[in-house]
Amino acid sequence: MSLLVGPMQQHLNGHKDLTDHNEIIEVSPSKQVLIPLVCYGSNELELLVKENDKIKVGTKIALRNDKMIIPIFSSVSGTVVKVVKNMHDMLRPVDHLVVENDFQYEVEMPFNPLDPEKASPEELIDFMMNAGIVGLGGAGFPAYIKYKFAKDIHTVLINGVECEPYITADYRNMTDNIDKLIVGSKAMMKMANAKEVLIAIKETKQDLIAQLESALKDHSEIKVVKVPDVYPMGWERTVIYQVFKKRYDRLPGEIGVVVNNSSTAIAFANALLNGAPITQKMVTVSGDGIVKPSNILVRVGTPVSEVVAALGGYNAEEVNLIAGGPMMGKTMPNDTFVITVSTNAITVLRPQKFPDVACLRCGRCSDTCPAGLQPVRINEFEKARDVDSLVKLSALDCIECGMCTYVCPSRLEVTEGVRRAKRLIMAKKK
Amino acid sequence: MKFISKPAPNYRDKRSTQDIMMDVTLALVVVALFAIVFNFMQYGSAYGIRVILVILVAVGSSVLTEVVWFLLNKKPVLSSLAVSFPWVTGLILALMCQVNVSLYALSMGSIFAILFGKLIFGGFGHNIFNPAGVGRAVVLTGFASAVVVDFATGATPTSTMNAYGWLINDAALGETFLSGFGGLSNLFIGSYAGALGETSTLTLILVGIYLSWRKAIDWRIPVAYIGTLLLLATVVGLSNQAVVWYPLFHILTGGAVFGAIFMLTDPVTSPTSMTGRIIFAVGAAIITMVIRLKANLPEGVLFSILIMNMLTPIIEGLTDGQQIKRQTKNMRSILVVLLAGVLLTFGLGNMLVAKDPNAKVEPEEPPISLKQLALSDASLDEFVGEIVSKSADGDFTTYNVKVAGYGELYATDDYYTYTDNELAIVVDTVNKKLISITYVTFGDTPKIGDKTKDEEYLATFKDMDLSDLQQDVDLLSGATYTSMSIASAVKIVMMDLGN
Incomplete structure (x- = not known):
């Protein structure tokens, strides 16, 4: 907050108490899982198995091998059936590999464990690549690339902020896996050749902070930083500005920082210690539209309809079914989509209806935009289809965090207007 | 089961535009209460009631204007009003007026504020000017003198x-x-x-x-x-x-x-x-x-x-x-x-x-020279004048001059003409100086030329001599015709004196 730039953030009602201390429920898939054959936006994958192959939990089934290397592993043991098109949480149909579940959950180690104390940074980076560790904060960006190109890094920032409302999966993952969090963080520090690790946690998570601080007594290079309970504190730029009071142009590396999600660090540690890729996820299923809001442990590829059924089903006739949190998650047209490697939440809300009120140009959206943009102006010029002005307004810098729609007192779809503006600019560029 | 699809996000702040406008309304009501209480205590109940009346008229006219508008445009009245907030405009407008504002002017101002300040731009959210400001400007400029005199509470x-x-x-x-x-x-x-x-x-x-x-x-x-x-x-x-x-x-x-x-x-x-x-x-x-x-x-x-x-x-x-x-x-x-x-x-x-x-x-310097006027401004010749009579009394001569005015039209037998101004101009024939000007008949439109009847104004011609044809003659703004009529008369007399 300064004189000329707004707060760029806002406290949201998190509804985290719906799930943060509930028992973790293990949801097992029924006879089939559908493993999405898509990695970080690309479906140009090399399929490594064929129909009727017998596979195990951990079998490498596909590989993205172009600009980046991302392997995909099976989450169940059983038989490969076929490749089908199915709705993905990116809101478009993509190829999924159907695997017939034999309910044996036989495990195969696709790679050997590695002792991070002994391994060199290069070995760790290669390991991370081959283990298919992707960013679990939501984007699914392969984590090894950040370290491969790391230069003059002083700090690894572990992002345990989890600023989306309703979601408590990272929080539960951390409280249950503090040892792995530390192992993963230290390995990342080594890979980045950094001097320290900072773990950013919301100051409201007192119990987790206390638990972490006592566990970190023997690890002087790792510290907890408390950050305010505001949205979007989990966004890289926001949390870095909060912690370091610095802004960067394109990547955090410019100011000597690498950021990874806390669940990524835990998944990395799990791979290092047990030779296990990401086949299971801690997912928060919450909202006022589901009977039993809970954190669940669920295998990748499990259809969401089965997850919802395991939690007592929907409790309303009409719902918004959201893949992710209510701010950034996409609203899905049905519940046939599956849990993916980067799914961290399913939110089910009862739809709200509001009367039509005109934009009163209050500028709240501009004041709270974490990217310093002016959604109200972008919407005005989008209506006028004035691409030059949209470029001047840096509309492409929008990360679609949803804050502008959230704060809009006239309840307009401000973020959607900015999305349209971005599409306009992209169309003009082509 | 029905899945309602809509663009993300699916989460909304509780704070609505209606809330914000309620807060503004509340704040305005507090200010209005102060005005009511102050007027009751300071000036008595007549004033207090008058304040309430002023507020009711402004708010009432504003709301009513929108009701009519929505009816004409076949929109649901109540739900449209609820998201258009006309009372805020009415309240602000009322609070910008003094207690002695004419209720008629105020209600015109309110209607103008809502209609031309807001609705014709497309309603709430689309107006360029602050609607209450527009209304106040209308009351201030269009109805400047429309105050109730006996309610004057002082400067x-x-x-x-x-x-x-x-x-x-x-x-x-x-x-x-x-x-x-x-x-x-x-x-x-x-x-x-x-x-x-x-x-x-x-x-x-x-x-x-x-x-x-x-x-x-x-x-x-x-x-x-x-x-x-x-x-x-x-x-x-x-x-x-x-x-x-x-x-x-x-x-x-x-x-x-x-x-x-x-x-x-x-x-x-x-x-x-x-x-x-x-x-x-x-x-x-x-x-x-x-x-x-x-x-x-x-x-x-x-x-x-x-x-x-x-x-x-x-x-x-x-x-x-x-x-x-x-x-x-x-x-x-x-x-x-x-x-x-x-x-x-x-x-x-x-x-x-x-x-x-x-x-x-102090009266300011007259801006236009008579001579200049006589030489350059042909229009002065339109004010055809003639010396009706001339009577000498020692050094002083009194000229009675008739000169065209710009007053009421009257018909003669064959044409229409204006009433003439008739002026009595006394001059000192020895010193060739103008002593005084008075009206015999004032033929110009009442009010417009009135200022020229003002003695102070006529006195500016005093002591003019022949050379003073160059001297400036004040053409009173708004009464230019009458001023020119007088100037023309003075010119005729001076010419006569010069011969």
Whole structure:
């Protein structure tokens, strides 16, 4: 907050108490899982198995091998059936590999464990690549690339902020896996050749902070930083500005920082210690539209309809079914989509209806935009289809965090207007 | 099971536009209550009731205008009203008027405010000008004299200050001035005659803090506006050795604080960016100061707001862009505007002359020379005049001159013509000097030429001699024809005298 730039953030009602201390429920898939054959936006994958192959939990089934290397592993043991098109949480149909579940959950180690104390940074980076560790904060960006190109890094920032409302999966993952969090963080520090690790946690998570601080007594290079309970504190730029009071142009590396999600660090540690890729996820299923809001442990590829059924089903006739949190998650047209490697939440809300009120140009959206943009102006010029002005307004810098729609007192779809503006600019560029 | 698809996000803040407008309404009601209580206690129940009436008329006319509009446009009346907030406009307008405002004028102002200030632009959210400001301008300009005389509660501080030329540099005069309104603290509390909602700075500051805390308004606007006004008034005060409290006077009286809190902050008509809002407020303060110091209006707040409303799109364009990267540029823009304001008011302040409103005003130099007029302006010849009679009495000769006027038309047998002016002009034939002019018949349109009947005016012709044909003759504005008629008569007499 300064004189000329707004707060760029806002406290949201998190509804985290719906799930943060509930028992973790293990949801097992029924006879089939559908493993999405898509990695970080690309479906140009090399399929490594064929129909009727017998596979195990951990079998490498596909590989993205172009600009980046991302392997995909099976989450169940059983038989490969076929490749089908199915709705993905990116809101478009993509190829999924159907695997017939034999309910044996036989495990195969696709790679050997590695002792991070002994391994060199290069070995760790290669390991991370081959283990298919992707960013679990939501984007699914392969984590090894950040370290491969790391230069003059002083700090690894572990992002345990989890600023989306309703979601408590990272929080539960951390409280249950503090040892792995530390192992993963230290390995990342080594890979980045950094001097320290900072773990950013919301100051409201007192119990987790206390638990972490006592566990970190023997690890002087790792510290907890408390950050305010505001949205979007989990966004890289926001949390870095909060912690370091610095802004960067394109990547955090410019100011000597690498950021990874806390669940990524835990998944990395799990791979290092047990030779296990990401086949299971801690997912928060919450909202006022589901009977039993809970954190669940669920295998990748499990259809969401089965997850919802395991939690007592929907409790309303009409719902918004959201893949992710209510701010950034996409609203899905049905519940046939599956849990993916980067799914961290399913939110089910009862739809709200509001009367039509005109934009009163209050500028709240501009004041709270974490990217310093002016959604109200972008919407005005989008209506006028004035691409030059949209470029001047840096509309492409929008990360679609949803804050502008959230704060809009006239309840307009401000973020959607900015999305349209971005599409306009992209169309003009082509 | 039905899955409702809509674009993300699916989460909404509880704060709605309706909430914000309720907060503004609440704040306005508090200010209105102050006005009602103050008038009841200070002037009696007739005044208190009158205040209530003023508020009811403004709010009633505003709401009714929208009801009719929605009926004509076949829209659901109640739900449309609920998201159009006409009562806010009505309340603001009422609170900007004095207790003696004509209810007729006020209701016309309200209708105008809603209809031409808001609805024809497309309704709430689409208007360019602050609707209440438009209404107030209509009442002020269109119905300037429409006040109820027996409700006069006395001169307001700003109108009095206007009479002083917006400068008091004599401590004793200042003392008299202040004591007329119960001192500075009284101006702060608001117990003096003025527009209903504008007097109590204390009340306004309290509701302003409430609205800022509720984020119904951006505190930057009132702070930047009042701050700039204080700065500019200090510049003017210092460069003129004005009384110490001079800058405070600019804040405590008139519509400054009311306008800052309720009108400049109107989101619809102000810029959306923080920098834009600050420039908007600073600009309004500069214009307020310029109008107060130099224009013929008692107050500058209202028109400064309307002018800045007009500039809003330009200011928006000036601050568009990535706001983090623009910070330095934005700060520079604000400083440039502020500096321009300081220089401008410093210049204007140097031209200020303190006036004593009780001193008699000296007539100014007449602007046009008679000779020039006679030679150059052929139109003077249209005022055909003739000497009707001439009677000498010693050195003095009295000419009776008939000259065409511009009064009522009357018909002769074969054509229409104007009533003539007949003037008796006495001249000293020895010194060839003009002694006096009086009307025998005043043939011009009543009111328009009336000023020329004024003895003081006629006296300006006294002591004219032949050479003084070059001397200036005042052509009274608004009575040009009559002035020229007189000038023509004088010319004829002088010519005759010269022969």
